[in-house]
Amino acid sequence: SRNFTIDSIPGDGIGVDVTQVAMECVDAAAALHGFTVSWRIRDWNSDLYVKTGRMMPVDGIEQLSSGDGIYLGAVGTPDVPDDVTLWGLLIPIRREFDQYINLRPMKLLPGVTGAMPGIEDLDIVVVRENVEGEYSQIGGRFGAGTDAEFAVQESVFTKAGISRVARYAAEAAAGRGGTLVSATKSNGIIHTMPFWDEVVARTVAQFAGVTVDKVLIDALAARLVMKPTSVRTIVASNLFGDILSDLVAGVAGSIGIAPSANLNPERRYPSMFEPVHGSAPDIAGKGIANPVGALWAASMMLEHLGEVAAARSLTAAFESTLADGIATPDLGGSATTMEFAKEVRDRLR
Amino acid sequence: SRNFTIDSIPGDGIGVDVTQVAMECVDAAAALHGFTVSWRIRDWNSDLYVKTGRMMPVDGIEQLSSGDGIYLGAVGTPDVPDDVTLWGLLIPIRREFDQYINLRPMKLLPGVTGAMPGIEDLDIVVVRENVEGEYSQIGGRFGAGTDAEFAVQESVFTKAGISRVARYAAEAAAGRGGTLVSATKSNGIIHTMPFWDEVVARTVAQFAGVTVDKVLIDALAARLVMKPTSVRTIVASNLFGDILSDLVAGVAGSIGIAPSANLNPERRYPSMFEPVHGSAPDIAGKGIANPVGALWAASMMLEHLGEVAAARSLTAAFESTLADGIATPDLGGSATTMEFAKEVRDRLR
Numbered sequence A, B: 001s002r003n004f005t006i007d008s009i010p011g012d013g014i015g016v017d018v019t020q021v022a023m024e025c026v027d028a029a030a031a032l033h034g035f036t037v038s039w040r041i042r043d044w045n046s047d048l049y050v051k052t053g054r055m056m057p058v059d060g061i062e063q064l065s066s067g068d069g070i071y072l073g074a075v076g077t078p079d080v081p082d083d084v085t086l087w088g089l090l091i092p093i094r095r096e097f098d099q100y101i102n103l104r105p106m107k108l109l110p111g112v113t114g115a116m117p118g119i120e121d122l123d124i125v126v127v128r129e130n131v132e133g134e135y136s137q138i139g140g141r142f143g144a145g146t147d148a149e150f151a152v153q154e155s156v157f158t159k160a161g162i163s164r165v166a167r168y169a170a171e172a173a174a175g176r177g178g179t180l181v182s183a184t185k186s187n188g189i190i191h192t193m194p195f196w197d198e199v200v201a202r203t204v205a206q207f208a209g210v211t212v213d214k215v216l217i218d219a220l221a222a223r224l225v226m227k228p229t230s231v232r233t234i235v236a237s238n239l240f241g242d243i244l245s246d247l248v249a250g251v252a253g254s255i256g257i258a259p260s261a262n263l264n265p266e267r268r269y270p271s272m273f274e275p276v277h278g279s280a281p282d283i284a285g286k287g288i289a290n291p292v293g294a295l296w297a298a299s300m301m302l303e304h305l306g307e308v309a310a311a312r313s314l315t316a317a318f319e320s321t322l323a324d325g326i327a328t329p330d331l332g333g334s335a336t337t338m339e340f341a342k343e344v345r346d347r348l349r
């Protein structure tokens, strides 16, 4: 019988709250659909950093490489600078496993109030480049402590990197109306963004029936607020995709519901699934964190593993829970994290 | 009697349509308030580029330096790459005249429908750093034409550059409730953004009664959609300020109404005033462009020149025009650019 080994990294804060209940929901869905998940729980988080100076063991990446996937909660604590915790865990995983696609779908969920009226049809997929671009380690400070101090950081965009995300996004757009919105800033960012435009245009030209709608990032942010349903599929650089996906989640009413799949499409390495939200230290451990983002991410993981029926069943279950008016306080409900998850399990078919 | 010399650069597309009528409104306001404006019209635009290979004459900056201010329409045409037109005119003016503050106020104007309900109190000022950061000329391509091709661009943040924008923004925040939202990405952008945070925190600490609310750019984008009235004053880097100001204009219902003041606060050099919108080639010359962004920018220019009464009168006039239901087609009205401007002139007091 089918079994998958998943490394679960609950992380910090509400990452722990949401992954715990979401794993139970995954187990229940697996049981219904005839497979099992072996979870390898990893206590890699900011506490470990405080104790050992590392977010994960020296051979952490190696340990993960034997699994079928990685399920992450959230990372971050007020006690440690965020760039330390993130560049010690999340970003190395994305890079070492060449998870160059960050897929962030969003739609209006039942029972969730969107930010503006008339967006029932909201249905956006952000395809974010996930391993290069504006997030680079090249850079540093000059003249630390002096009045002349400055910091530099190099954005790096490669032809291979842009082509492959454009290809993935073009395929996604082909099944979603054929228009691929490419987020750019070629009027302001002189070296990298005109290059982005060129490579995106050339790549997408190979896909019959897909056209590129090149939109400046500033104008796109405004358009997503004014006409959110006019956009279906977006391809964006690492930073632009980060901003746009949170923006789109805001349009749909909540960051707490948003999922994120960090994919290595060739499946040479494990992919990683996580909610978009952070560790929210202020409500950590109170049992009121919204598990929808984590559940949606889990559903994307099941789909990636080929368990499409189980994925659909999990999504249907949290959607029907929300549709019945059951929700955590952030969405205006009164359910606890565990109560919500129990309702989800009860609705699995 | 008071006279100001203003260099007007109508530029391309609807830049020409809106500056033309806005200059007439400024003249009318000046006449009412006892001063005059001598306009030096500069035909520096994409046509000039096509003819001469330059967006402005070799001594363009020198020509502008003797004036009291610069009034810009919009620049950009489908025939010339945007990075060429912008780095040939707009960006050199911002830099050579050390216009390090880009001030972008936004509120809900009468008669304009915001993107979401309940935002009548919207009142946001974005203080954008305007001469360094992500917009730099350092960078280029490697291996052009090969499969290994890549492009790099260096973001550059200086202590002096961050301090001065933080100072300006702290002063603005002091008069606006005392909270300064600082847009950052210190969890993802390892070299420059933690430095931004440090310098902003240290600078603002010198302002009694002002506190910094450090918000990650992705979360801030979502917050501006979900709780736009929870934010009053934002300080942001060049790129983040660009994105956020368009986003805020979208929340307020229209990019066409948004103004932008590129300030050299020390007044060593002329400052530049422009609408946020682009040249909109599709509607250029049709007489239907919305002049509100240009008028609001003109009002900021009058204020900068010390003509506060005239500035107020101009703002009151376009607000009362809108309040009377008169608007251009983009706002759902049927007025032409000239009809709208005439109504504004008629309402000047």
Ligand SMILES: CC(C)[C@H](C(=O)O)[C@@H](O)C(=O)O
Binding pocket: A187, A188, A218, B086, B090, B242, B260, B276
């Ligand atoms: C045209 C472009 C270079 C410019 C910018 O990004 O600064 C514009 O978007 C603006 O906001 O003034």
Ligand SMILES: CC(C)[C@H](C(=O)O)[C@@H](O)C(=O)O
Binding pocket: A086, A242, A260, A276, B187, B188, B218
């Ligand atoms: C935590 C941070 C580094 C990360 C990112 O920007 O990639 C997060 O915002 C995300 O979107 O996954």
